[in-house]
Amino acid sequence: MEVVLEKKDAAEWVYRGEGAANLVLAYIGSSPAFIGKVMRIQKAAKRNVSERSSSPTALSMHERLVWKDLEDVVTSSNRELASQLYVKHVMTPLLGPKFVDSGMRVHASREFLETVEQNVNCQRPASRVDAAKVDTECDYVLLMSDHSLFPSGIQEGETCISVEIKPKCGFLPTSKYIDEGNAIKRRITRFRMHQALKLHDGEVSEYSEYDPLDLFSGSKDRIRKAIEDLFATPQNNFRVFLNGSLIFGGLGGGAASTNLVIRDKVETALKGVIQGSDGFRTVNFLQLVAETVHRSGVMDQLLEIQKLDNLDIDGAIHAYYDIISEPCMVCTGLGKDKASNRYSSLHSLSLDESLKIVKDFLIAATAKDCSLMISFRPTKDGSTGSPYNNVYLESTNQFYDYKVHFIDLDLKSLKKLEEYYELDKKIVRCYNEMVETKERLNKTTSTEACQTAD
Template sequence: MEGILERKDAGDWIYRGEGAVNLVLAYIGSSPTFVGKVLRIQKSVRNGFKCEDGPSALTMHECLLWEDTKDLVSAPTKEIAEQQYVQHVMIPLLGPEHVDAGEPVKVESQLANVGEDIVIHMGSCESWFKHLRRCLIGRFGDMNTPILDKLKIQKWALKKWGIQAGLKVLDLNVAWFLFELPSVEEASRRNWSFEGLPVTLQPWSPSGCCSGLKEDGLIWIRLMGLPAFLWSTEVFRALGKRCGHFVKTNEATAERRYLKWTRVRVSSEFLESVEDNVRCDRPAWRVDAAKVNTLCDSALLISDHSVIPNSHGILERQICVSVEIKPKCGFLPLSRFIAEGNAIKRKITRFRMHQSLKLHQGEISEISEYNPLYMFSGSKDRVHKAIKALFVTPQNNFRVFLNGSLILGGSGGVAESTSCVIGEAFEDVLKCVIRADDGLRTTNFLELVAEAVFESGLLDRVLKVQKLDLYDIEGAIHVYYDLVSQPCMVCKDLGEDKLSGRYSSLHSLPLNESLNIVRDYLIAATAKDLSMMIAFRPRENGDLGSPYSIVFLKSTGQSFDYKASFIDLDMKPLKRMEHYYKLDQKIVSYYTQMLKMEHQLDKKAARIKVNGTLN
């Protein structure tokens, strides 16, 4: 396995799908590190989003909002912030079994002192060794050390070691920092402490690192005991620059299949090449809307949830069919802050109303009969009805994969309604999965999906999280403006006095309550946008113990192992609150106008019927 994905690796990755924010690639190569994984790469919206490596990936107000989740607030990049959000916010709510997140920091601590061996070309690392003689490795506290601010450490080091200039600090990972300094003498003279944490400094010398020369001019380097070194963007950057040529990692490093996700270093050439390769697989409008963000130097490696590995994490040559369901919001809001004119929101689902607007805007060609209230009803029959409606109109809410390849639904976007031809082709492909006569396989398959959705009980959890949105956007938006210390635009537009009007109770909440409301609203927004993937593998007679749940399809007498997972648990940006409010108003106002028009047309038609004229 290569530590950095380079241009030559791009051919091993093929298009799997995409949403508004990420492009997802599936692996078709043979490296054990990547088999059974997908790579999630950030896109940059054409109007300007940049992958920034600032001191925090969050805005000042977001830092305030998530201040109780320290690891999230201190995340240096947007991508790490996403990981931390899944880890610390969504997993506790949805349960760890079905969320693919793990924790990179803790993973390292499990392996502390194991060491990380890589091979580099001897000839190319001379300058690196020279450079390293001027470097110290500092360990601040232990692996439980809260994330430390590199700038603070830099200031501390400058002051303590009396260095005027030439000090560089590299944030290696968690408690580890690499210091490059003009002279290591002053620093290594004695033990130090930083904010009460003991600081251990060690010089990084080749003799301490190398475990022996290889005959072919290659050398093994042990990277200071912590595997995370290899997986740190900064270290890869340093290695790339200073060693020139990174050849491979040792077996143990490569055998990290048990990790649920990892950040992988990617070169911009890899990203550019991948972008070229997959362009023709992407929906044209997605290509126009966003391109791969080649400024990012890492991507997320996540388990491929469309396939089921065996209990040892190995993918077998067995048929695996999977469904992806984006169930959207599963309840009707009750908030007392919903304006009278918007009362329709209490009766009609947001999904249904949004369908009308989407149709009007040409985003879809047909209204879906899918009803999220059925999907979340907890009744098997209704879940079944919901799944059948999704099959008929998959849009971006339903996809089916066979061994990782899309066999139904829209690749990276919205699918047209399922035509007879598509339906027949699907029925045919199901031959290898469902043992039933022609014409019955799709019906049985949809029953299997409904059974698993119902059995798993996962949607109950999702609904609970969605319902954290107690105030509806019509309430939460007022609180938002207070949090960001801006005049409330909603009160202004409504001509309300913020302090004495209908929303004054919201505008006079203590800060901690305001924070809770907006935080819960955003968490609920994630839960309203997530997708669930369920992968099925037929159980053969004699299959012994399996780590997966089992679902029995009565109509065909078949049993299936199934694995259900959530994907797309991204944090929603705080500033999107305004967009949420505007979109909500637009959806409701379009729908109410449409109802009015329909009503008028009905009346007119009734008059024609009675009078036989248009008057």
């Protein structure tokens, strides 16, 4: 008998978090079918609710061209379904089925979706509520394993601690198509430059010291530094769960920088999971996370997929305009002579070559924006009886089973390439202005100091 979620079931699902496209709820009821599961509920941007019925499929005409080799993705009538099939057919083979769960669809009534939305709106960040509501026209949700737990859920006397990391882009682009004015992109990571814009716009209150190059470096010391920096300024990039409940980081938006009060709460929560005296349990936990990231090798897999973007947005945007058969707005802005010298080779490519560039860029964009979930449970020793990998934390003489999964592997919209390009320009411009301002201030301070000395 097929399961259909009804209004009465809504109370058993609680808010876990959300991204731009989906709400994530965790199950707290007693049904064996749902224990240890989370569900993703599709959101509908207000401006798109009335437009959805005008297209027979979820993908635009040009998107269907890009993904023409994936028939079930191309013919999907719903964006969430297309994204699920994209995860199944594209991201799972690339990252490995061991690390990816594409989920399964479960039918949901409109009343269930409406009730869930009413129940969780008070927990959602106001900015998220204003931006989008639950898509009550969608008649199903996506059910997935709760990767903050082990598959059996929480057994009596067992404890599970999990960390969710959003690594972001882990390499510096080298594309020859990067404009001279954007040369800083070859030296500073996108994440660190974006911090300047977010600080300027009030999206974050403090500049993060996290650098994705550290996390992807393969060096134990640099990986540990990356984890410590993420813990210091988690923003929307670092969360910790104990037995499936959030104990550190933000839910649907960014989190404040870690002060002594927050650190003390984490210290207390880690009792019974991480050994050590007060003040050292958090240190030991961050060491455990760093050791596991290094040991697992999953960052190498992720980086390889991110590097499918080998032309950067400065190159891929030209292939995009050729695919949609519109005049290239970038070349138009540069002027005929300059554009011809720099980008003529891109605009001379065949359609299939342009499609490959854009397809690889979109896959890389998924890999740059996904999250990594690592879950741990203490074990008595390092025996091989467990089906999970094992890690030893030397500082506490403890063994842990661990499992790793990638989540948030959504299909990116082709239309977003224009947004990516405009945001990229804005990020670079803001970062350059910040550097110039600092240099002027330093020069002024130095001059004043010299005058005072005289």
